[in-house]
């Protein structure tokens with residue numbers, strides 16, 4: 001067998017590919033793109049929720065929200081480390097984010113306008129993320145799969161907390177109910193879009209499935225998500241903003257309305273309500289932190305040379 | 313004594329909440345991911361401590377007045393600026409990383425030596441909270457000390473930024489050892505030695521600044537005070553307006 005065949009054979013037998021193993025260059029590049037995009041999403045995703053940390057309406061909620069946003073930072077960290085095993089540095093990846101070469105999940109280009117958005121993001125956005133990510137715990141690249149196991153545990157916790165926040169609002173005052181429905185209305189379609197283009201418009205799916213860095217197609221995962229949310233929203237006594245949402249007895253799935261792909265592609269390509277704001281915030285943090293990173297590096301260097309002198 | 317105990321407990325709670333809140337403003341904006349996580353962790357620890365103190369204060373207040381219905385949230389969200397007793401240091405804005413680090417360092421060292429004594433005090437609840445919190449505060453002191461040294465002995469820029477931060481914040485450190493009326497009552501009842509806290513604070517701060525190749529500001533003879541008795545800087549009003557906005561906009565709702 002040639003290296004390519006050995007590689008595919010391992011994948012077919014569900015043996016994990018590890019950093020030192022031979023792998024096709026395209027597999028490496030696809031993984032770098034996918035993992036770094038995922039890492040960037042975690043980091044940019046801290047911003048819309050971070051927006052409410054200072055306004056969280058109770059100390060308990062404040063602590064939960066801070067812990068959640070901090071978890072996302074941790075996810076970013078695991079994922080950057082997993083990507084680094086493929087031969088790219090964290091600084092290079094961050095550079096690609098800032099230059100616009102690397103993408104992040106478009107969902108974070110929507111604004112968080114009310115407190116209820118903290119619930120809707122947990123329920124729908126973390127919910128959709130879990131749907132995407134659980135299969136990734138079994139993806140063929142070892143470091144990525146192991147990172148995803150840790151990530152998924154925390155994401156399902158986030159989703160439950162988000163739902164609980166909305167449930168609380170849904171049983172509260174008129175204004176709280178209104179906040180709850182309004183947030184669901186705004187976050188529903190962007191969440192449905194999180195699964196990416198329809199399968200017929202997703203050219204890389206077949207190769208990624210063969211390499212087992214993707215286990216289900218976008219539309220399969222999206223359908224699963226819609227089916228679950230259509231039931232859960234009833235517990236909230238709220239509705240999803242889709243007049244075409246209807247149980248289909250024959251298919252044993254929910255039918256749902258047309259996705260606005262024009263909006264999706266516009267947000268992806270930079271025209272979302274907060275694209276500029278999010279990227280500017282990331283760049284600002286990075287640039288303003290430059291002197292701190294330089295100081296830490298300079299100090300570490302000084303210490304090392306002092307220790308060398310002592311040792312000599 | 314009961315009123316002084318309530319005030320002192322609120323003082324401990326307000327200190328922890330306000331500086332914890334300030335630190336949480338960094339979340340998502342830190343200079344590097346690991347430190348974003350670290351400062352957020354410290355923020356979480358401090359808010360956790362604040363909740364413990366507020367819960368105890370609420371219990372005391374409700375015992376005193378059966379109609380009071382105080383909770384941790386009424387205390388954090390429904391009091392006005394003049395009710396807050398936190399020291400001025402804790403409400404000072406984040407500024408750059410050097411200023412945040414310096415604020416944390418000055419405060420954590422104070423908290424550390426104060427809690428050292430509180431852990432043995434005759435009030436069981438306060439002692440229990442202090443014991444639990446000391447593990448966290450020990451780490452805060454270590455983390456902020458390491459950053460003081462790193463910035464002081466790092467680059468020219470970091471050294472001058474740190475120097476500036478120390479100069480800016482130094483005049484707010486004296487208040488920590490200026491006993492308010494309620495502290496005086498509690499300290500003498502519990503045998504808390506303020507001079508000891510002050511001396512330990514000074515020698516720790518001096519030692520770390522030396523390692524950081526810096527010095528205590530020389531001409532600093534005057535210090536600001538007022539926070540402990542509710543006369544705050546202009547900064548606190550904005551912090552509270554933001555923090556309390558939902559509770560104030562929708563009174564009576566539960567979140």
Ligand SMILES: [Fe+2]
Pocket residue numbers: 042071072075151155
């Ligand atoms: Fe995450």
Ligand SMILES: [Fe+2]
Pocket residue numbers: 072126154155158
């Ligand atoms: Fe999450």
